[in-house]
Structures are given as structure tokens and as C-alpha cells.
Amino acid sequence: MRKILSPRVRGYRQDFLKIAQVYPVPYLTGGSESSCVVFNLDTMEAPPVTMMPVTGGTINMMEYLLQGSVLDHSLESLIHRLRGLCDNMEPETFLDHEMVFLLKGQQASPFVLRARRSMDRAGAPWHLRYLGQPEMGDKNRHALVRNCVDIATSENLTDFLMEMGFRMDHEFVAKGHLFRKGIMKIMVYKIFRILVPGNTDSTEALSLSYLVELSVVAPAGQDVVSDDMKNFAEQLKPLVHLEKIDPKRLM
Amino acid sequence: MGVTCVSQMPVAEGKSVQQTVELLTRKLEMLGAEKQGTFCVDCETYHTAASTLGSQGQTGKLMYVMHNSEYPLSCFALFENGPCLIADTNFDVLMVKLKGFFQSAKASKIETRGTRYQYCDFLVKVGTVTMGPSARGISVEVEYGPCVVASDCWSLLLEFLQSFLGSHTPGAPAVFGNRHDAVYGPADTMVQYMELFNKIRKQQQAAAFME
Numbered sequence: 001m002r003k004i005l006s007p008r009v010r011g012y013r014q015d016f017l018k019i020a021q022v023y024p025v026p027y028l029t030g031g032s033e034s035s036c037v038v039f040n041l042d043t044m045e046a047p048p049v050t051m052m053p054v055t056g057g058t059i060n061m062m063e064y065l066l067q068g069s070v071l072d073h074s075l076e077s078l079i080h081r082l083r084g085l086c087d088n089m090e091p092e093t094f095l096d097h098e099m100v101f102l103l104k105g106q107q108a109s110p111f112v113l114r115a116r117r118s119m120d121r122a123g124a125p126w127h128l129r130y131l132g133q134p135e136m137g138d139k140n141r142h143a144l145v146r147n148c149v150d151i152a153t154s155e156n157l158t159d160f161l162m163e164m165g166f167r168m169d170h171e172f173v174a175k176g177h178l179f180r181k182g183i184m185k186i187m188v189y190k191i192f193r194i195l196v197p198g199n200t201d202s203t204e205a206l207s208l209s210y211l212v213e214l215s216v217v218a219p220a221g222q223d224v225v226s227d228d229m230k231n232f233a234e235q236l237k238p239l240v241h242l243e244k245i246d247p248k249r250l251m
Numbered sequence: 252m253g254v255t256c257v258s259q260m261p262v263a264e265g266k267s268v269q270q271t272v273e274l275l276t277r278k279l280e281m282l283g284a285e286k287q288g289t290f291c292v293d294c295e296t297y298h299t300a301a302s303t304l305g306s307q308g309q310t311g312k313l314m315y316v317m318h319n320s321e322y323p324l325s326c327f328a329l330f331e332n333g334p335c336l337i338a339d340t341n342f343d344v345l346m347v348k349l350k351g352f353f354q355s356a357k358a359s360k361i362e363t364r365g366t367r368y369q370y371c372d373f374l375v376k377v378g379t380v381t382m383g384p385s386a387r388g389i390s391v392e393v394e395y396g397p398c399v400v401a402s403d404c405w406s407l408l409l410e411f412l413q414s415f416l417g418s419h420t421p422g423a424p425a426v427f428g429n430r431h432d433a434v435y436g437p438a439d440t441m442v443q444y445m446e447l448f449n450k451i452r453k454q455q456q457a458a459a460f461m462e
Contacts, residue, residue, distance in 0.1 A: 105300070105352050128338070130345055149344050154337040154438075163333050164314065165299060165352075 059219045063131065063148040064226050066214040066233055066242040075188070075210055078239045079177060082186060085235055086179040094189070095120040096174045097200050099158065101166035113166060115157050119173070119200060125152040134246060143226040144244045148217060173203050176210060183225075184232060187213045212240050252321070253372075253396035254404050254435045256412065257443035258421035259450065260377075260389040268379055268386040275377050275391070276366060278415045284368035290376045291320045292390075293362035294448050297346070297353040314353065315445050316346060319437070327441040331449075335438040358383060361448045363390045372396045373411055380451050388451045391416065392440070399435050401427040 070078050083091065097117050102110040112131070118124040132147030153160075158168075176189025188210050192203035214233060218225050233242040263271045280286075299311045317327045326342040329335040336342075346353065365378030376392040393412060398404035405423055412420045425446070426439045 151341040160336040
């Protein structure tokens, strides 16, 4: 029986293509990455033995981000335009539950990890994400750039994080639509507050608008990515204005 | 993966680790097993840094991060008597980021490397356990591929183990213990390896203490 890892994109799970160790260099060729990984489970062949540990030499992945929002009544026109501009695929919706965990130490700022699970796709792995501080560099850079580490995990993630010493800070449900264009991922979603901790059935919308996020996860140093994001964002005006929003300024 | 039993083979009297491994592998080859590549299982130990302990009022816990060449794209993280997380290899990158909170215990990396043998539905891996440059023991892992429920095939596994381990055959692993009818998974194998590595580490400490 052969197992095929689907290249479908769902929420942050586009980054699961990293499981196939395919870094988004296809950006440079402009093509979309429709690579599939096929694991041959028929024979008991020995898998390759890695000689070197993974610690220092991995590529640092950065997330480039632009955000904006639209009011509920403008959603349809935005979706319509996105459907036209983005890669041709079946309209994809997602319903995710995200929990944010903090580990407090002696350092002033706690370590933040985000654990996300799909509520509408059974069997999908949980997604653990670390996001670093935004890089304060070039003022001309159009997008927010921060270090990002994405990890697919088994379902006992929350128990494991608690055992490590993390405590849940807050949680929410995100429901919306997902589009992609090349390596750019566009999410249009609504955030729901969870009324009873742990119970994802009783939720209430946080606002009368949808959050729009344009993001790319690429190896560090590819700043040309943010130019392409800006060009794409131009095409969405005046329906939505996507801009670089520094989270620190909101605190 | 099928039901697996991981055990330690004591070094034969008057022989070195390498010679004992050779004796074992020769026995397997005489049985008719085919060599099929190599394997490697390694384990690093982390403990919670002193700075995070104060706020929680608990003693530091040991976290083991293990890799198994049978699952090259996965990383296993476990606590003793606690949950075992199966994650992809980016988990190692995350541990680097968590350096301030989890410190690697010095000289704690322990690994076992050796050859894989296939004999019909059994997969046998005989490895030399090393800590740093020196060999500390021998690990033997036997997997019976077709079955995933421990209670259904333990007797068969035992018989096979006896055929080449003889008097050194182990008893039923502790992971089988309570959940006889549960589906066996890779996490259970990693727990067995962690217990084996801890046993070998203690033997090493006791031996060093005696000297």
C-alpha cells in the first residue's frame, strides 16, 4: 500500500510541505509547488541514515506578513477577486482551534508557542509554531519579517507542552477561506472567542470583520519576496488595504 | 510498525563488545536472515534550567529527544512516565531556540548503531550502544511486522528471540504491561530504547563508582 502526502494547502499546513524537505525555492521559478512525497511502505528497505545531527546547520525560515481587514458585508467581493487572482483550485475553507502557550522564565519576556489543530479535518496533524521578534531592519521593507519554526506533531501536543512547563495563555477559533498564489498564502478568516475554556462549541465572533493575511514562509535573506507581496497587495486595493502592522505598536 | 521488543544483550565472558556483536550477527546469518542496511537510534537529554524551576515549585524533569533512522523525518520527545510526542525534524530547531529554558545535560548523548537484518516477517537490529567514543553495551531490537497488538504475538516473538538469544532472552517489555490490547506504535519502541539507554547509563555510573 503506497501512501501519498497530499500537497493540499490548509491553514498553516502549507508549511507541511517541509516534511518533504522541499524548501520554497520554486519561488524563483515562479511555479507552484505541486510536489508530492511518496513513501514506499511495501518493502522493508532501510531508510537513509543521517550521519549529522540537525542542531546548528538548518536553514532559518522567515515569515513575511502583511495584514488588513474587511467588514463582513465586503467579504463576498473580496473572495470573488481573490478567486480570480489566485491559483486555480477548489475553494478551500478551514476551521481551526488555536491555543497560545507561554513558558515563563527568568527572562522578562516569556517564550510563546502556538498550537493549532484542525476542527474540520479528522486525522490532520497538530501544528506547533514558534514566531520570533519582528526584524527591525530596513524601513523600506514592505512586509513584517520574523523568524518562524513550524512543526507538525502528534495529538498529545497540549499534554506534552504542559509537561514541559508551558501554560495556556489564551485560545480562539479561526474560521475562513484559504487561497494561494505561488508560495504566497492568503487567508481571510474570522476570529471567534471561546466562552467556556476548552469548549469549542460555544464561541462568539470577536468583531464584525474578517482578518486578511498575506504571508510567505521563505529562507532568510530573500527580501525580493516582500516586493512581490506588495505588488499582489496593490491588486487587492481598494477592497482591502494590506500593510505591515508591527504587533508591538498595538500593545 | 509492528510489535517490537528492545532488549540488552550482555557482553560475552572474556570477549569485547564488538566480538559479541559479531557472534550474534553470525548466528542470525546462519538462521537465514538477510542484511538490509544500517540503523541508528540516538537520544539526547535535556533538563529544565534552574531559572524556570522557581516559578513552578517542582523538581527539574528530564526530557529525552530521540531520533530513529526507521523514521527519518520524525523526532520523538519524551518524559519518563510521561507523554511521548512525535514531531517532525523541525523540533530540533525548536530545541535550539529553547536553549535558555532547557539545557542539554553534558555528555549525555547516547546512541546505538548497527546492522538491520530481515528474516521473513521479522526485522532484527543489533546495535552497539555508544556514549561518546566508547562502546557501552549491545542493543537488540526485534520487530514482528504483521501484528500491531502485543498480546496477540508476544509468544511468537519470544520463541524467535529464544532461537538466537538463547538464555539471554528478555521478559515481556514494560510497555506491553497494562495495555495488552492497545495498538502498538513507534512511540512505544522509543520508550523501550529510553529505558535501555538509562539502564546502560546507570551501569556505566556504577562501574565508574567502583573503580
